[in-house]
Amino acid sequence: MEEQEDVTAHSAAAPSKPVGERLRETRQVKGLEIDQVAAETRIPLRHLESIEAGDFAALPxxxxxxxxxxxxxxxxGLDEKEALDQVRAELAEGTANAEDKPTKFEAGDPERVPGRGLAWFAALAAVLLLGGIYAFYSSYFAPGLGPAPLQDPSEQMASTAEPRQPVAAKPEPASGPVVFTSEMDGTWVKFYDASGERLYEAQMAEGDSFTIPEDAEGPQVWTGRPYALAITVGGRTVPKLSEEDTVVKDVPVTAEALLARENGSEAEQASANSQSAT
Known part of the structure; x- marks a missing residue:
């Protein structure tokens, strides 16, 4: 109890430190090795090292x-909300710094001066453009000077007048086996049918997958890491249940329900694009 109070006081005494440094110092105070943390949390060691170093860009x-x-x-035993607020602030700060970098050309900067190859390419493009303009005006103002057509103009008009039958697009599969694959270690998930009977429950490791039984009635899912579950329907990738760090429960996972979610996402995206264009 005293050790926990010391750790809390230590973390509260230095709130201005980066969250990764606070985590590392707290781990050292508790006498834990980073390998132990990786084993208990199921988080890969390289990701823990990146977090402690504040290198969030190295994470997926x-x-x-x-x-x-x-x-x-x-x-x-740290305050989860405080740690999450701090990591979100550091992520936002890193994004702002990346956007502040100048991208325009600055005179006198030798690293931004166009290379000789680019100059030759521009010259060649200019020559081709002038040649195209000359050919266009020559054929427009003196059409009789060009070579004779290889096909009789009447036959050419007849062939172009025939309507072309549109090629029917191959319909995309509307159903198929539904497969969930974990993209992270330690992803807890539970699948069950409409009556509440459990179909599958496990702490999935990275790469583990589960196929929804075809005879399951009203299959649903419950998980705290929807962003860690990749979904395919008939071998076709569909959007995840959520990209947020939230708990989802009683979400239908039939092929029809997942494809309907995808169609809804596409419709929302099209509506947003039309509004922004307006």
Missing amino acids: SRTYAIGFTRTYARLL
């Missing part, structure tokens, strides 16, 4: 950075 995505930091802070 923002979602991984938030989820791993939350699990790490929980193991050490």
Whole structure:
């Protein structure tokens, strides 16, 4: 109890330190090796090292950075909300710094001066453009000077007048086996049918997968890491249940329901694009 109070006081005394440094110092105060943390949290060692170093760009995505930091802070007994707020702030600060970098050409900067190859390419493009303009005006103002057509103009008009039959697009599969694959270690998930009977429940490791039984009635899912589950329907990738660090429960996972979610996402994206264009 005294050790936990000392750790809490230590972390509260230095709130301005980066979250990764706070996690590392708290781990050392508790006498834990980083290998032990990796074994208990099921977080890969390289990701823990990146978090402690504050190198969130080395993680697969923002979602991984938030989820791993939350699990790490929980193991050490730190305030999860405070750690999440701090890591989100550091992620936002890193994004702002990346956007502040100048991208325009600055005179006098030898690293930004166009190379000789680019100059030759521009010259060649200019020559080709002038040649195309000359050929166009020559054929427009003196059409009789060009070579004779290889096909009788009447036959050519007849062939172009024939309507072309549109090629029917191959319909995409509307159903198929539904497969969930974990992209992270330690992903807890539970699948069950409409009556509540359990179909599958496990702490999935990275690469583990589960196929929804075809005879299952109203299959549903419950998990705290929807962003860590990749989904395919008939071999076709569909959007994840959520990209946020949240708990989803009683979500239908039939092929029809997942494809309907995908169609809804596409419709929302099309509506957003039309509004932004307006």
